[in-house]
Amino acid sequence: MSVFWGRSLVAAVWVMGAVVLQSVVLSQLGLPGATPDLIVVLVAGWALSRGSLEGVIVGFAAGLLLDVIPPAVGTFGIWPLVLALVGFLTGLLADDSQGSSLTPLLVVAVAALSTLALYAGVSQLVGARAFSWSQIYGQALTQGLYAVLLALVVLPALSATLRWVEPSSPRY
């Protein structure tokens, strides 16, 4: 039971830290193309390591926080929906991705791209905000690239903290 609470605490710290860093640091770097999405990397990394259930929970929590933290605008509830879906889908690959070190990076990149597409799609569906698809294509390439770069740092750190709580966790 203490492992469960420890993992919950680690997840909370990671989600909180990622959301705050995302809103304060990454969004203000002014890098060319899309803003690097640390949260997708976290959700996908967690789901890859822990499976669909925790992917859904972490994705939902991160999305909720992302929709609440200032300066969030727009329709409330799209981010948790999208990130929970991504967490669930990534979690399905959890067992297959073990072994190779390239596969997690690829999965994270695909997760980042699908998050972008899902967010645009759901927004369009709900009628909250209209996206032009050319705008999304333009962001997709840099979004995937940044996700891989972030994953190179975040995934090892994530698995290290998980092993610190639960030594039997898989490593990347």
Next chain:
Amino acid sequence: MRSGRARLALAIVVLICVTFIVLSLRGGTDSVRGAGATTLGPFQRVVSSITQPISNFFGSLTRIRSNEKTVSALQARNSELETQLRVNAGQAGAAGQLQKLLKTAGQGRIRIVPARVIAIGPSQGFAWSATLDSGSRDGIKKDQTVINGDGLVGRVTSVGATTSTVLLAIDPNSSIGARAANSSEVGIATGNGLSGLTFQLLNQSAPLQKGDPLLTFGSLRDRPFIPGIPMGIITEVKGAAGSLTRTAVVKTYVNFSALDVVGVVVGVPARDPRDSLIPRSPTPAPTVTITLTPSSTAQPTPTPSVTRAGTPRPTPTGA
């Protein structure tokens, strides 16, 4: 089994999120963001204060080229604006002086040609002369009176096509017929450099008082001096009445060390403006006094009275 729980969790989450979205579209979730700002804002502030220098550094790396462009553009713009500002400061001062000059000229119904002093005589302290940027093309002729908003500046001694030379009133070679405004005594005001003018009375026994304004007496056919232009104020009377040398020290109204906008008088008033051009002294404010007289028989009646120094006024009576 795990996959089943995950699916259940996903279904619940999707339901919750759809509820959120519907609520949000109906405008029911604004308070959530407010609460988020209250609770999460401090975290953001702390993290931002730590990471600001780092992200600024990386941010500036990505913007290094456009920043260079911005810096050079701003520098160019800045120097341009600084020049403009300096020019404007000068223009504003000149505009103020010109306005004062026109007001003075209008009070005395004098027609003037405005001009700016572009050079002051080279032999400072010996000959006091100035060059104006207007000449015969502007209607200036020799021996015309030059004034500014404060009073007499001098007279035109030579005229070129676009420039003219003024002998300032404070030049030691300048002797101007003058009249003390209050005592109406007549004399000659001679230049004394930056220390002002020396006023010598024609009548040695005439009374002369400190603080008496000095006006130009005027010349034949108003050349070179028109009458009634304020010259200065008597600050010191030297020698007793009846003594052989009886002179007064006069402080000029015009600040000769800072001459800029002046006016050359080209049209004279139909009549002498007399004392109307003397700068006004401040008027005293009225004092309100209320006197209460105690009376044993009747109600006490306050007697208000308004007194203005110098001018008596009817005293209003009654309560």
